Amino acid sequence: MKFKIISVLLLLAWSPLLRAQIDLAPKPIDSLLPNAKEIVRVERIKIRLNSNTEGIYSYRKVVTVLNNNSTANTIYIGYDPETPISQLRANLYDKNNQLLRKIKKEEFEDYAAVDGFSIYQDSRVKVLNLNHTDFPFTVEWEYEQKLKGITLALLPDWDIQRYGTAVELGELSVEVPLNTQLHHRSVNIQLNPVVNALKDGYQQYLWKVRDLKAVKEEPYSPHYEQVLPQVQLAINSFQIASYSGSMSSWKEFGRFMASLYQGRDELPLELKNELNTVLNGAKNNAEKVERLYRYMQGKMRYVSVQLGIGGWQPFTAEYVHRNKYGDCKALTNFMKALLNYANIKAYPVAIQNTDEAPRVFDENFVNDPGFNHVVLYVPSEKIWLECTSTNYPINYLGESNSDRQVLLLNEEGGQLLRTPVLSSKENxxxxxxxxxxxxxxxxxxxxxxxxxxxxxxxxxxxxxxxxxxxxxxxxxxxxxxxxxxxxxxxxxxxxxxxxxxxxxxxxxxxxxxxxxxxxxxxxxxxxxxxxxxxxxxxxxxxxxxxxxxxxxxxxxxxxxxxxxxxxxxxxxxxxxxxxxxxxxxxxxxxxxxxxxxxxxxxxxxxxxxxxxxxxxxxxxxxxxxxxxxxxxxxx
Missing domain, CATH: 2.60.120.1130 (Jelly Rolls)
Known part of the structure; x- marks a missing residue:
């Protein structure tokens, strides 16, 4: 499954871009050069939440690219129909900050942001490859983007630095109505916001950093969020379509996610009759789980469709039965429905599927968890099921799902769990x-x-x-x-x-x-x-x-x-x-x-x-x- 979580830089100008020379010091501060691949000269982010259903995310960035190891000469901007982009502009400057060329909006290539399994997905990405190698050079870009739906619910974090990135000046401004509660925390940096009351009934939270030296990437390091400075954000409540949710706790967020599965597990009569045959003679619940899992594996295939709230909400079990396919959340919901018919309680579990070090959650703070997959857990039998695989053995999740924090989705409230470890005894x-x-x-x-x-x-x-x-x-x-x-x-x-x-x-x-x-x-x-x-x-x-x-x-x-x-x-x-x-x-x-x-x-x-x-x-x-x-x- 691919959640529609878009990790993007969303940009707005605080000053005009189309000029012959950028207003910067002639060169970066010398103390910022060690270990740096690029230096962020200016980064300004502004988030303004109009309500719990929509907002505006604005961004402007000026970065000096020092060498070929930098990835800053390629710009990626994700969007979908609910989060369109406007005011997109960019400029390229030489080592003396003189304008080389104005970059037109049309120079950004536009791609469907789909994976190899998806038959349709409305996420897209704009990409600009500068292909400029006369180092150092400076690129400046800006645009504005709507916040709505899942992108609003999971407010983007401020990744202040990447590995090899030094920062001269960075600024994050978040403006919310006075009746909106903003959750925030600083990670790997001592940084508190200045809070200002605005005249239009909004409250502003303002974070600033200056002269941060580059952090060198080291082999066998923890997840980057345990190393690099970041400001994490979450709003107390949000609305997506007809669904209300909260990021106040993992319990509340899990409750919201579980509500998206409500009423989507009804099975047609002909399938129930078929399941009676599958279950006939099963001696216990463990055998029932295995029989139904094998039934699902033999009948269904993984195909993803991601549209709107469908990035989080599964197709109905009846849809999966009729079409013989689904993405991870749809197949998990289908398997959950099969087990429910056998009077066996099971729960969807949101997870970050990755071969790299997974994120580490703070039990007391909820923000974008990076979930991109769903599996199923049967508590009574302590059985985990990877429902997208047609051939995995029962109770085997695979290496990319092992030993990580996950969120069990329950209408009574979410619960943080940990998936089984694959030790040297198993591997x-x-x-x-x-x-x-x-x-x-x-x-x-x-x-x-x-x-x-x-x-x-x-x-x-x-x-x-x-x-x-x-x-x-x-x-x-x-x-x-x-x-x-x-x-x-x-x-x-x-x-x-x-x-x-x-x-x-x-x-x-x-x-x-x-x-x-x-x-x-x-x-x-x-x-x-x-x-x-x-x-x-x-x-x-x-x-x-x-x-x-x-x-x-x-x-x-x-x-x-x-x-x-x-x-x-x-x-x-x-x-x-x-x-x-x-x-x-x-x-x-x-x-x-x-x-x-x-x-x-x-x-x-x-x-x-x-x-x-x-x-x-x-x-x-x-x-x-x-x-x-x-x-x-x-x-």
Whole structure:
């Protein structure tokens, strides 16, 4: 599902744009240059709420782009029929702040903001690519946009800085009627608004910042909202179509979201008759849940339609039954209706589906939560259901939904929960492989691998989504082997468990490298750890690694005729740390070299002072994974 949450810069001029020279200091303040990719010279945002149904969001920005690492030379503006754009203008200036050209509104390209699953969506985006590389240069732009519907309910936050962005002057002004309660908080910065009573019956909240140095992005950092300064906003009450809602608490927001599902779970008679057959003989509720989940998976497909409040409100269960498709919220509502028919209570759960670090919620402050997906929770059985998947096992949400805060939607009030963690115990892979090396350097290889938890998802997708030829092509490109041919390829998964398997036979053109009489053969050619966290002096941010997993392998190398072992890298090696464990054993039995390897990576959230030790552990693993056994010719 894609909620219609539009993250945009919405702009209004406080001064005319169309001029030959911009009114700025000749160059940015020198103290703002370190770590900066761009410097915001001026940013002014103004929000004026006319009522709890509509408002105006205005924005003006002047930014000096310092180098090619900046993304500020591309402008994105999202909109839809309820939030049209007006007064759109832009100018481009050289390093001396002299006007290079006036940018016409027509130069902004206009795209439908749809995903690959949507058949129709009314969100759009205007994009301007400046394609200017004579650094430094300055771009100035402004426009105005209506706030209405979901965009009003989820007031845009003020992201004061991005990574690599310094700020000379920033200002946020929010004007609300005196009877409107504005919720706000500052994050990662000590910043309080000046509150002014305006003559027209409005109250103004005004925030200002000056001379903020750029924040350097660091590897393995927390979610950016735990690092970068921000002002978060929410209004106490809002109105979308005929639905009233509140952002005063998660309980109230969850109650509003649940109200959008009311009356949309009625099932037609012919479906009820079909469900009677599906449920016949089920011994308990857990079995009923599984039968109905499998029924839904076999009948429905994921297709998204996002229009107006439909970004939050699902299609009716009858619509999904008749058309055999729906987006995540519609399929979740359909599954909820099936369970309700079986007298099993289940609740939609709003979630942020992402492979990156998810947002961390403040239990006492509600703002745009970034929800973009919905799953289903069955409390009585403690079962989670990913309703958009046609092949996931029951009670498996997938890595991009695991271990994050979510909002259970209940007409009696929302509730913050946390989805299950996928630990190293669940996320495993086990490889068995033989490498038979001949004297010419070619290798016959046979391998089998079993994958579990998050590690299995790729292979389930390969089996389900790609034809056999495409699967083979993908593996040929992604295996760490010098393939001449790939044969007897099998990819399978277990329907009822988070497990998958891969097996193949391969002919390799080479193994390692040769120099004179010596042959250098890697002891772990299948899945070596090759990338370690970059070194970082004066680390500032906490160290966060979210994925835990275990890799195990049993490998056998048959020596080529005429060669013997000159040296092995080690007989055994063991590393232990809070970040993970690594163990490898190498031994020779006749003409075979046997390698047993085990790598366990732990999920961590550590102080910045631990980063060097964290990085060093990975570097040690990469070093030992990269070592080679040395064979020597007896000729």
């Amino acid at each position: 495993r892979e086990y490889w068995r492989a033989e490498f038979r090396i001949d004297a010419e350097g070619k290798v016959e290889n046979s391998a089998r691998a079993d994958f579990y938890g998050a590690n299995h998802e790729l292979y389930r997708a390969l089996k389900e989504s790609l034809a056999a030829k495409e699967r083979k092509e993908w593996l040929e490109e992604n295996l760490h082997l010098a393939l001449e041919s790939l044969d007897s390829l099998q990819v399978n998964y277990q329907k009822d468990r988070a497990e998958a398997s891969l097996s193949f036979k391969a002919a390799l053109s080479r193994m390692g490298s040769r120099s004179g009489k010596r042959w250098f053969v890697p002891f772990n050619p299948l899945n070596p750890l090759t990338k370690a966290p970059a070194k970082a002096e004066n680390r500032l941010q906490r160290v966060v690694n979210r994925k835990a997993y275990v890799q195990e392998s049993d490998l056998s190398f048959t020596l080529p005729a005429g060669y013997k072992v000159e040296s092995l890298p080690f007989s055994d090696k063991k590393l232990e740390s809070p970040f993970g464990q690594y163990e490898v054993k190498v031994e020779q039995l006749g003409d075979k070299i046997l390698v047993k390897r085990r790598l366990q990576i732990e999920a961590v959230n550590l102080p910045a002072t631990e980063y060097t030790a964290f990085s060093n552990f990975y570097r040690e693993v990469a070093k030992w994974d990269g070592t080679k056994m040395v064979l020597v010719s007896d000729k």
